Amino acid sequence: MVRIEGLRKSFGDNVVLRDIDFEVMAGQVVTIIGASGSGKSTLLRCINLLETPDAGHVWFHGSDLAAERVDVNRLREKIGMVFQGFNLFNNMNVLDNCTLAPVTLKKAGKAEAERVALGHLETVGLADFARADVNTLSGGQKQRVAIARALCMNPDLMLFDEPTSALDPEIVGEVLEVMRDLAARGMTMVVVTHEMAFAKEVSDQVVFMDQGVIAEQGTPAKLFSAPEQPRTREFLSRYLEG
Numbered sequence: 510m511v512r513i514e515g516l517r518k519s520f521g522d523n524v525v526l527r528d529i530d531f532e533v534m535a536g537q538v539v540t541i542i543g544a545s546g547s548g549k550s551t552l553l554r555c556i557n558l559l560e561t562p563d564a565g566h567v568w569f570h571g572s573d574l575a576a577e578r579v580d581v582n583r584l585r586e587k588i589g590m591v592f593q594g595f596n597l598f599n600n601m602n603v604l605d606n607c608t609l610a611p612v613t614l615k616k617a618g619k620a621e622a623e624r625v626a627l628g629h630l631e632t633v634g635l636a637d638f639a640r641a642d643v644n645t646l647s648g649g650q651k652q653r654v655a656i657a658r659a660l661c662m663n664p665d666l667m668l669f670d671e672p673t674s675a676l677d678p679e680i681v682g683e684v685l686e687v688m689r690d691l692a693a694r695g696m697t698m699v700v701v702t703h704e705m706a707f708a709k710e711v712s713d714q715v716v717f718m719d720q721g722v723i724a725e726q727g728t729p730a731k732l733f734s735a736p737e738q739p740r741t742r743e744f745l746s747r748y749l750e751g
């Protein structure tokens with residue numbers, strides 16, 4: 510579904526990504542791990558052109574996003590994005606947050622849009638909160654609304670950028686549970702995360718980034734149990750130590 514070849518990205522003199530190659534097959538969960546500043550978010554943001562690559566190719570459903578004139582709005586309807594900071598409208602209720610943007614829902618009319626959105630709120634366990642103001646919700650609930658909102662676009666791919674990093678430790682689990690459920694339903698997902706236990710459990714492939722390159726990638730069984738690169742071992746042992 511997504512194939513990246515020879516991707517490079519710099520901000521001024523700071524080369525943030527170099528020679529990135531990887532692939533995400535339909536139905537797979539790929540997690541991206543690595544130290545702060547290693548380029549994980551930038552790589553994720555290149556997939557839906559929130560960042561424009563300097564060189565290389567990002568293929569999505571066979572179209573080269575870097576080479577072709579892509580309608581980014583149409584592209585982003587097919588790629589749901591969930592950010593660390595939720596990006597919800599706090600002065601609106603949960604249901605309106607979900608139905609506001611998706612063009613297909615708008616075309617369907619208000620009643621149908623709300624029916625679809627309620628279905629996705631049910632998926633994330635928040636159907637009872639549809640009329641609640643977003644600013645009355647906990648961080649975990651807000652993030653689950655953000656996931657439901659992304660699902661309302663009926664995306665082919667979901668990108669998660671550290672979805673639990675802004676949450677109190679005791680509510681991280683409720684968001685991971687929703688993500689686990691999506692993965693079990695066959696959603697194609699790319700997840701930047703520091704949650705190693707989650708990455709180990711849910712991923713088909715784990716990508717370890719180090720200073721702007723993919724230092725190692727493989728199945729969780731291989732990468733977590735028998736990493737080949739010293740830098741991967743060093744990174745993982747730092748995490749496992751706490």
Ligand SMILES: Nc1ncnc2c1ncn2[C@@H]1O[C@H](COP(=O)(O)OP(=O)(O)OP(=O)(O)O)[C@@H](O)[C@H]1O
Pocket residue numbers: 520523525543544545546547548549550551552
């Ligand atoms: N819009 C930007 N303008 C300038 N520099 C940027 C921008 N976005 C990212 N960078 C720089 O690119 C490098 C990689 O950042 P990125 O956010 O991709 O790393 P990360 O691995 O996701 O880190 P973290 O785990 O802390 O989120 C950093 O040096 C960062 O300062």
